[in-house]
Amino acid sequence: MFAAIASGNALQLSTEVPNSNGLQHTIVLTSTKPKSYSHISLFILPNVTFPPDFAGTVYFKLSPTEEFRLFGYVSIEKPSAIFKVRLPNVNGSGMSDPGDGLGEIDMEDDTSGETLSSGTLAEIIIGISIEPKNQAVAKLQEVKLQQTSGNNASSLVVTRPGQNTITSPGQLAKIYPLVTQQLAAKIVKHAHNYLTGFLDTQGNVPLKCFDNWWTKFRTRLEVDGQFLNEVTED
Template identity: 30%
Template sequence: MFGCLVAGRPLQTNLQQIDDTHAIFELPAAGSINHICVFLLGTVPFPDGYGATVHFFWPGKGFQLLGMLSNEKPSAIFRLRGTYSAQSTTAHAVFTGAAPDTSSTSVTAVLGLSVEPLPQIAQEVAALPSAVARTTNSPAADATLMAERIVKNLFNFVTSFLGGAGAMGPEVMIPLGMVAKWYENFLTKVRNTGVGFLENQE
């Protein structure tokens, strides 16, 4: 019913059923995860009036409610790095028994899904911290911010070869090869490290 995709990794459909209304995905090497996409596979819809809350468990830190899925909202992208805020709900208690061993050097986190009535989900999601709520409930704003960071990265790259932003003017010609070089470098960096580097640029 559910799929899970971590940027730069294969699609996960290896859902582990906890009980009739709870299931998890294990996320190995969780320290390298920046964003995660969770979605309905389209094979089995939710029963009428139901959806699922999405929870993230980091060993030793507890659970965080990320957001929700429903038949009307069959997919969502969540930013994990920099938004962690431990919480405790009834749904979390079910997932705790499935939490992985933390003795290994590579931390395995858990993404939990809890099927619940939509009115209950609406109350839980309304209580999300504002930063998480913005990421979860406003994909357009999130996409705009990402686009702005990508364009800024290109601008910084080009101006580094032209003597800084002060040298830029309406008549400055930028060789197409320079843009192609930025594009190749940008894709290599995204494949190797994700998009987190865009948040650190000045």
């Protein structure tokens, strides 16, 4: 159903994960000799019937023992995606930005505390999970909020186990206190702007109006969290 090409390598097809009813697939990108990957292209194969209300969420990991990390998705409207692989000590500073605004895969080796000195990689494992599109978009928005790359706001980073990963609001507030304050302020202001339109003569707002705001807010956040940038706090 899917295929991927890493720079300098042959096309490799996906394999269906057993007992997944065709909803999960993997692609193992290997090299017969060390490669300095620069980009990975993933796409839905031609003549494949892909459900319009679903998406194939794309995950990466560096070895079978590690956990998958979410990086993007493909769908009937976006049947392909390009991922930029940034390997240390490789003369790749002139690489163009990844297509479709998707993330970089930053290869780091936590076992030694240093980046991979050889600038090469023998294997990348890609996982694709077919799931409802709204669910896939919500997952991506959550991951983008939790991203820990400090160099590129649009980058997502795959790291070795043991490195900082944000998994809770408390961790977000501890690592990025200022950003957390700004986020909270924008959410409160957005709620205030909406609810002031329902004030009664005594300055009260029906609880149902708050419930309606929260439902609409979550739906919009799943579609495009960038709208929060437009909320002014004055």
